[in-house]
Amino acid sequence: MNARRFRLPDLGEGLTEAEVLRWLVGVGDSVAVDQPVVEVETAKASVEVPSPYAGVVAELHAAEGGTVEVGAPLISIAPAVPVPTAGEGSGNVLVGYGTAQARRRERRARRPAPAAPVNGTASRPLVISPIVRRLARDHHVDLTALTGTAPGGVIARRDVERAIAAAGAPVAAGPSVPAAAGPSVPAAAGAGATAVAGVSATAAAEVSVPAAGGGLPPVGERVSLRGVRRSVADRLTRSRQEIPDATTWVDVDATDLVETRRRTLARDPEHPVGILAFVARFVVAGLARYPDLNSRVDVAAGEIVRFAGVNLGIAAQGERGLVVPVVHDAHRCNVRELHARIARLATDARTGALGVADLTGGTFTLNNYGVFNVDGATPIINHPEAALLGMGRILDRPWVVDGEVVPRKIAQLSLTFDHRVCDGGTAAGFLRFVVDCVEHPAEALALI
Structure with a gap:
């Protein structure tokens, strides 16, 4: 048939x-x-x-x-x-x-499927992340022979790396740059090429090393631009090609916000709330007042499409690269609910457990690059959204308060926005609203 x-x-x-x-x-x-x-x-x-x-x-x-x-x-x-x-x-x-x-x-529970025969021979290993699978494949590691150490017996990257180390093979970490005075490797006889430190004589014989003073160094590795990495590259390229973006930023005194979080934790230590959840709540309230930033441009129709609710994207670094999981209907959440949902998405991003629904439908993005221990950035808008708010690390710095220089906890907030949807006045108004909420959190939380 x-x-x-x-x-x-x-x-x-x-x-x-x-x-x-x-x-x-x-x-x-x-x-x-x-x-x-x-x-x-x-x-x-x-x-x-x-x-x-x-x-x-x-x-x-x-x-x-x-x-x-x-x-x-x-x-x-x-x-x-x-x-x-x-x-x-x-x-x-x-x-x-x-x-x-x-x-x-x-x-959402991401419970791995029980081991089952594949083609009647081997069992299916408990693996969620494609990065883990690719690492194992590249180093010829038999996943069915490993016992996962992640929750539920899932095989994590560390399990594969231990297997690679036990076999005596180095884990690939990208091309290395040889030291200027590093040991030389003799070239293969008749190869007519100079060997490079860290490259075998055979491999060195297969690449021509340009004479001193010009040309590129030998190619150490070629990595396919595909999957999430290609999606990120395409989206960021399209963002810069299509969106006339501008960035504005403000240094903000987060001292009272840090203290508000401390008191919140002291009252209910079983349910912690992070700084990012407070900022997320302030961002959602700000977008209700400045809806131009919670929109996108429909070029074909010649329209700015404003959304009635907020699906808040949270930029996160996961095993598969940069991803932006989305808190859907963030405008319906209080601070504790935002914290719980952000925490769940962050965990799923790290373990590769995000689903398609978690990564689609965003209308505005919040990026906490302070976790990378940096102060500021000019982030690229997550196309086709209209704006992105970034937050740097919080540091103790000298600050003038009532004419006195005192130590305060200072952070930088930066807003990158699509200049087609609004002018600088609107962008500045939104950013100042969020800044005022951060600097006076108790009053803000009572009103929003």
Whole structure:
């Protein structure tokens, strides 16, 4: 009988393709409805695709490492005997979602699937992060032989790195720069090339080293620009190409805010609240007063689209690179609720557990680059949003208060905005509102 061809379904907002990370079935394998058949990585997340059909795998239409566009053939499944009855399949389902039976697996808990045979031979290792999988593949580490140390037995990056170290192989950390007076490595006989410290004689023979005084050094490594890294590059490039951005900043006295947080923690130590949650609450209140910054430009329609609510993006550094998980309906949250949701998203970003829904729909971004121990920045707007607020580290600095120089806790807030949606006066008004809230948090929290 003819095999039914399952095409890669719509992956969500702005996603048009996915990379095949790992096939979970092979040609000739039997599959059930909603059984995961392949793991793919998009620019947003790594997810398993469930089969809408039951039957026998007739053909895999893409190789591992290949890219498949939305709507392109993914897998063909021939009906088993007897032929499945009508209604057995769930149709082309969205990646990460299946029928009601599959949806009962709660994604947010990120519980790894129990080990199950793959093609009847090996077990499926408990791995969530594609970075961990790639590291293991590059260093020939058998994931099925490892025991995960992360919660739930998930294999973490540190587990793979320990296995690499135990095998005596160095963990790749990018190309190294040889010291000026480092030891030389003899070139291979007849190679006609000068060896470079840190590069084997064989490898040195394969790259020509330019004569002193000109040219580039030898290529140490080429890294594919794909997945999240490519998505970030495309989005930032598009932002700079399309958005006429401007940045304004203010040094803010956060002394009272730090004290407010301390008192809040003292009253309820079981439910801590971070500084970022307070700032997030002030940002949401500010956007209600300055809606031009909670918008985007629809170039085709010639319109500025203002949103009625705030989906607050929180820039975070995860295993898969820079991501911006979103607190949806942030305008409905108080400070404690914002803290809880930001903390959950930050944890999922570090472990690679963010889903597509967590990474889409943002209307404004908050970036706490103070965690990198820097004071300020001129961040690039997260296209197609209209603005981004950044916060630097909080430091003790001399500050003039009532004519006296006293030590205060000072931070810098910077606002980068799309000059098409507003002028400097609006941007300054929003920034000053947030600054005033930070400097007088008790009064602000009583009013917003």
